Amino acid sequence: MTPTRSVSADNEAGTEIISVRGYDVRVHVREGDGKRPPLLLMNGLGVKLEGFQPFVDHLPSTTGVIRFDVPGTGESATPSLPYRLTWVSCLVAGILRELGHSHADVLGVSWGGALAQHFAFQQRRQCRRLILVSTGPGFATVPGRLSVLREALSSRRHEDPVHARNVAPRLYGGALRTDPDSYPLRGDLSVTPRGLLYQQLAVLGWTSLPFIRLIRQPTLILTGEDDPLIHPVNGRIMRWLLPNAELHTFNDGHLGLLTSATELAPMVEEFLQRP
DSSP: OOOOEEOOOOOOOOOEEETTTTEEEEEEEEOOOOOSSOOOEEEEBBBGGGGGHHHTTTOTTOOOOOOOOOTTTSSSSSSSSSSOHHEEEEEEEHHHTTOOOEEEEEEETHHHHHHHHHEEEETTGEEEEEEEEEEEEETTOOOSSHHHHHHHHOOOHHHHHHHHHHHHHHHOOOOTTTTTOOOOOTTOOBBOOHHHHHHHHHHOOOOOOOGGGOOOSSSEEEETTTTBBBBBHHHHHHHHSSTEEEEEEESSSSSSHHTHHHHHHHHHHHHHHHO
């Protein structure tokens, strides 16, 4: 099937719908200076590509960035059947090829961190460097506070923006505990009920432990000290398991990439600039 491309309904510059493997996927491309591969961003559960905006705003304009809506999220089509991360990884590889890139640097947050690990292993030739943020190695992940896990899996915060903001301090921790108004995902949780279920099923029983030592790319792990969802010990576990990893623990919570973007974006940029 020949891929097709069209401008997204939101008409935002750099945003378009592309057809990959028979599915319409919404992507946003910010062209950089082309001196290194683009940074490919993989978002968390039910979060559309705009959710990365506070982080992208703090990256230099010379850094090329690719974002996409996971199938069932934002304006990407919802698959008719459940899928696993292997399928999404192949889809992402197709996105890169359709956009004219042979490889990229990959950053994944939370659910997207699981996808990023899988992509770095399965599509290793297309992944130059790897950044893992607020994530763990799958079902072997040491959970944060069990009282917040039910809320994290609930569909209500994706359906009710007021509820999402109200539970954000308890769910995400960090800066939101003292400044709830800094909640960065206003309007960025957009997923169909089936799309949310499929994202959850994609990681059900999944773990990177069987292959994590085979992920050889230089890896930066960013872990929040006050993350109610992903205990900080997961960062130390992954640093020990990954052959070429370094760990930075930051003073924030699960959404620290957004709420501490002024600190973390330059750190990511420095990591990507290394020879």
